[in-house]
Amino acid sequence: MKLNIALLAGDGIGPEIIDQAVKVSNAICKKFNHKIIWKTAITGAAAIEAVGDPYPENTHEICKASDAILFGAIGLPRFDNDPSSKIRPEQGLLKMREKLGLYANIRPTYIFPSLLNKSPLKKERIMNTNFIFLRELTGGIYFGKNGRKDNGNTAYDTCIYKRSEIIRLAKKGFELAMERSKKLCCIDKANVLESSRLWRETVQNMENNYPEVKVSYELVDAVAMRLIQCPNKYDVLITENLFGDILTDEASVISGSMGLMPSASIGEKHALYEPIHGSFPEAAGLNIANPLATILSAAMMFEMSFKLKEESALIREVVDKSLNEGFVTNDLANNNKSYKTSEVGDYIVENILKK
Numbered sequence: 001m002k003l004n005i006a007l008l009a010g011d012g013i014g015p016e017i018i019d020q021a022v023k024v025s026n027a028i029c030k031k032f033n034h035k036i037i038w039k040t041a042i043t044g045a046a047a048i049e050a051v052g053d054p055y056p057e058n059t060h061e062i063c064k065a066s067d068a069i070l071f072g073a074i075g076l077p078r079f080d081n082d083p084s085s086k087i088r089p090e091q092g093l094l095k096m097r098e099k100l101g102l103y104a105n106i107r108p109t110y111i112f113p114s115l116l117n118k119s120p121l122k123k124e125r126i127m128n129t130n131f132i133f134l135r136e137l138t139g140g141i142y143f144g145k146n147g148r149k150d151n152g153n154t155a156y157d158t159c160i161y162k163r164s165e166i167i168r169l170a171k172k173g174f175e176l177a178m179e180r181s182k183k184l185c186c187i188d189k190a191n192v193l194e195s196s197r198l199w200r201e202t203v204q205n206m207e208n209n210y211p212e213v214k215v216s217y218e219l220v221d222a223v224a225m226r227l228i229q230c231p232n233k234y235d236v237l238i239t240e241n242l243f244g245d246i247l248t249d250e251a252s253v254i255s256g257s258m259g260l261m262p263s264a265s266i267g268e269k270h271a272l273y274e275p276i277h278g279s280f281p282e283a284a285g286l287n288i289a290n291p292l293a294t295i296l297s298a299a300m301m302f303e304m305s306f307k308l309k310e311e312s313a314l315i316r317e318v319v320d321k322s323l324n325e326g327f328v329t330n331d332l333a334n335n336n337k338s339y340k341t342s343e344v345g346d347y348i349v350e351n352i353l354k355k
């Protein structure tokens with residue numbers, strides 16, 4: 001099979017973790033006889049520096065022409081610390097989501113048995129945790145009207161949702177629930193927000209189409225608490241953009257390291273895969289960042305965009321092996337020997353080719 005993949009390394013540790021995912025993907029293609037054509041493009045701070053735009057038109061063209069996009073990370077502290085800066089790296093990500101129509105962000109949380117002791121939660125609480133968030137990604141307060149008035153002394157951001165935006169996201173949630181344990185949790189703040197009441201009403205109206213799925217409607221503040229108390233009670237969760245942003249960061253540490261969790265952002269035509277951690281600028285260039293979330297994002301890409309299940313299963317199997325054998329970066333090392341980013345990448349490649 002021929003795979004056209006756009007490669008957007010981005011900022012901070014982006015380039016070094018992306019390098020590992022590229023090595024691993026190439027090894028998979030060698031083993032299974034596929035051919036990848038990589039097209040690199042710039043985004044984020046790197047693109048602001050080069051052309052003054054965090055998601056330049058040329059990058060958009062490359063993304064549009066590809067079968068899938070593999071993405072590293074975006075953001076640099078220089079921009080975070082300056083609220084007055086007009087152009088920010090994160091705008092690149094938002095523009096990319098909007099222009100490519102990537103409306104569903106899929107973020108799984110599952111447990112790696114060898115890392116149970118790394119979780120901030122007690123073992124008994126997290127055993128058998130395996131859930132997936134579907135976060136709406138192109139609407140809500142992120143994309144509503146915002147601005148300042150009263151000479152800059154009042155600021156506003158508007159949370160706005162159309163019924164059609166809720167339906168297309170919820171549909172993905174119901175379909176995923178049908179493939180899994182037929183349990184769907186719809187998260188909102190319907191006791192306060194009108195947009196949440198539209199979410200709840202819309203999802204309720206869809207229930208008839210999926211009679212086997214049992215839907216629970218839960219308030220976002222309560223879910224923030226229950227994710228910590230009993231993460232293993234959840235399966236598929238759907239929610240709007242900002243709630244999803246916050247809850248998926250919370251969910252990402254349950255398994256023991258944010259450096260492990262992959263994600264996919266999909267739309268009707270395009271799909272982007274990225275680790276859920278950020279650009280970790282303090283570690284940039286040091287060859288110490290954990291590449292596993294990016295490598296697992298590549299595994300998601302093989303499975304979801306190319307339906308290559310065996311290929312993605314092999315990546316996951318070898319990642320599990322590296323965790324079990326302690327061939328890991330410093331964040332997971334448990335006072336034992338730790339390995340460099342590129343060494344972990346090499347280890348995964350060697351073990352794929354050996355299989």
Ligand code: IPM
Pocket residue numbers: 074075090093094245
């Ligand atoms: C995420 C990030 C982004 C978001 C930022 C970098 C714009 O936090 O992907 O979760 O808020 O969506």
Ligand code: MG
Pocket residue numbers: 245246249
């Ligand atoms: Mg976030």
